[in-house]
Amino acid sequence: MPAVRxxxxxxxxxxxxxxxxxxxxxxxxxxxxxxLVPAHGAVVPGxxxxxxxxLDIAPGWHLYWDNPGDSGLxxxxxxxxxxxxxxxxxxxxxxxxxxxxxxxxxxxxxxHVTLPIxxxxxxxxxxxxAAAFTARASWLAxxxxxxxxKADLSLTLPVRAAAPPDTAQHVQVAQEVAQLPRxxxxxxxxxxxxxxxxxxxxxxxxxxVEFFPTAAAEQALASANVARDGAGFVVRLLPRPGQxxxxxxxxxxxxxxxxxxxxxxEGAP
Amino acid sequence: MRIRxxxxxxxxxxxxxxxxxxxxxxVARAAEPAPAELGQPAPDxxxxxxxxxxxxxxxxxxxxxxxxxxxxxxxxxRHAHTQGPLKDQGNRAAQAGVVWVAxxxxxxxxxxxxxxxxxxxxxxxxxxxPVLIDESGQVGRRYGAKSTPHMYxxxxxxxxxxxxxxxxxxxxxxxxxxxxxxxxHVEAALRDVQAGKPVKxxxxxxxxxxxxxxx
Numbered sequence: 001m002p003a004v005r006x007x008x009x010x011x012x013x014x015x016x017x018x019x020x021x022x023x024x025x026x027x028x029x030x031x032x033x034x035x036l037v038p039a040h041g042a043v044v045p046g047x048x049x050x051x052x053x054x055l056d057i058a059p060g061w062h063l064y065w066d067n068p069g070d071s072g073l074x075x076x077x078x079x080x081x082x083x084x085x086x087x088x089x090x091x092x093x094x095x096x097x098x099x100x101x102x103x104x105x106x107x108x109x110x111x112h113v114t115l116p117i118x119x120x121x122x123x124x125x126x127x128x129x130a131a132a133f134t135a136r137a138s139w140l141a142x143x144x145x146x147x148x149x150k151a152d153l154s155l156t157l158p159v160r161a162a163a164p165p166d167t168a169q170h171v172q173v174a175q176e177v178a179q180l181p182r183x184x185x186x187x188x189x190x191x192x193x194x195x196x197x198x199x200x201x202x203x204x205x206x207x208x209v210e211f212f213p214t215a216a217a218e219q220a221l222a223s224a225n226v227a228r229d230g231a232g233f234v235v236r237l238l239p240r241p242g243q244x245x246x247x248x249x250x251x252x253x254x255x256x257x258x259x260x261x262x263x264x265x266e267g268a269p
Numbered sequence: 270m271r272i273r274x275x276x277x278x279x280x281x282x283x284x285x286x287x288x289x290x291x292x293x294x295x296v297a298r299a300a301e302p303a304p305a306e307l308g309q310p311a312p313d314x315x316x317x318x319x320x321x322x323x324x325x326x327x328x329x330x331x332x333x334x335x336x337x338x339x340x341x342x343x344x345x346x347r348h349a350h351t352q353g354p355l356k357d358q359g360n361r362a363a364q365a366g367v368v369w370v371a372x373x374x375x376x377x378x379x380x381x382x383x384x385x386x387x388x389x390x391x392x393x394x395x396x397x398x399p400v401l402i403d404e405s406g407q408v409g410r411r412y413g414a415k416s417t418p419h420m421y422x423x424x425x426x427x428x429x430x431x432x433x434x435x436x437x438x439x440x441x442x443x444x445x446x447x448x449x450x451x452x453x454h455v456e457a458a459l460r461d462v463q464a465g466k467p468v469k470x471x472x473x474x475x476x477x478x479x480x481x482x483x484x
Contacts, residue, residue, distance in 0.1 A: 072476070
């Protein structure tokens with residue numbers, strides 16, 4: 001019986017119109033399940049706290065990065081905190097590139113994505129009581145077709161002098177935060193230079209490098225060329241005539257051995 | 270007679286499709302047709318519309334032409350045609366003398382593709398202009414149409430002067446949130462062209478569903 005269920009699921013993934021009950025179940029299951037999850041189990045006065053908007057994506061579907069690419073719509077998340085809290089903008093994990101028929105290039109996520117948002121408690125907050133947060137997430141889920149979605153989420157955390165031990169869920173959010181694109185200067189040996197209006201990034205010792213432009217940079221770019229350079233790569237960003245690249249034109253996905261990490265390209269001085 | 274004509278055109282098609290096979294004729298290798306570029310003459314094409322009539326771009330010199338990439342079952346197209354700008358913008362422009370056409374480049378079997386669905390969509394959305402069927406995706410690829418709705422404006426001289434989004438408000442929500450103003454890029458470009466001015470914003474980032482090309 002489990003084997004039959006597995007086969008049905010497999011065939012459903014292959015989008016074959018068989019196994020009525022399995023496809024019905026898939027149609028009924030949400031394409032995206034959203035949750036607001038903290039990196040720690042309490043608000044601690046004086047300490048910033050990351051909240052993650054976690055989106056679980058049905059198999060075969062994808063959501064979009066901050067720059068969706070040729071089509072799609074960015075995934076968005078906003079947090080509202082009690083008065084006095086400072087709330088940062090949603091941060092985006094490094095995306096994957098998908099190429100659809102007709103050369104349509106899109107940037108996004110499969111399986112799941114967490115958009116972390118940093119909140120800073122007000123100065124002078126003292127332990128006791130609770131803090132209630134709400135979040136609004138919106139997205140476009142696509143496979144062969146596209147379905148827009150949104151969710152209103154909420155989370156109440158106690159305010160304590162020290163956080164309780166982290167759960168696995170908390171640890172996972174902290175890991176997602178740690179995997180956000182870091183400044184390219186954090187990659188030993190990486191160099192950024194500007195010459196004749198173009199921007200060059202040298203990435204040493206990498207087996208694979210991919211560049212993802214921001215939406216603004218994509219409009220300004222004539223070409224983004226990634227070429228091997230000895231043991232590493234050179235990424236050359238050439239703006240269109242009369243256009244200039246801003247200070248942070250995109251992120252690099254750098255693969256070294258088994259490890260993949262994302263770095264924020266920053267303009268050279 | 271009819272068969273002879275067919276055979277002849279098939280032969281011609283073969284020659285065109287396999288230029289390498291005809292070196293002895295001294296025919297230069299047919300280059301890939303040039304893709305659409307802003308500020309350049311818009312590539313010519315002929316497609317048949319949902320009304321059964323052929324549409325030939327080159328016949329429309331002297332007119333402003335708007336191309337609207339279309340997939341009636343894409344939520345962005347549905348929103349634009351039921352609650353958003355395309356509910357009446359195309360119909361109004363067509364009444365004002367603009368040649369406005371939608372193009373469906375969806376491959377057979379893909380979402381929203383084909384003549385029958387396009388015809389029913391014309392009724393469903395109350396579209397007064399033709400929807401052209403481009404199931405091979407040839408015209409879509411040549412114009413670099415990536416999403417629905419992806420919009421193009423061609424001026425009276427046949428030059429491509431705008432490409433991008435219809436507006437800055439996917440599904441009615443202006444980008445950046447916070448209740449910013451809706452800017453209709455196609456309307457603005459049409460105004461510039463009408464006033465004889467260069468289009469101030471000739472290119473924006475399109476949004477929407479990917480065009481459902483065949484592989």
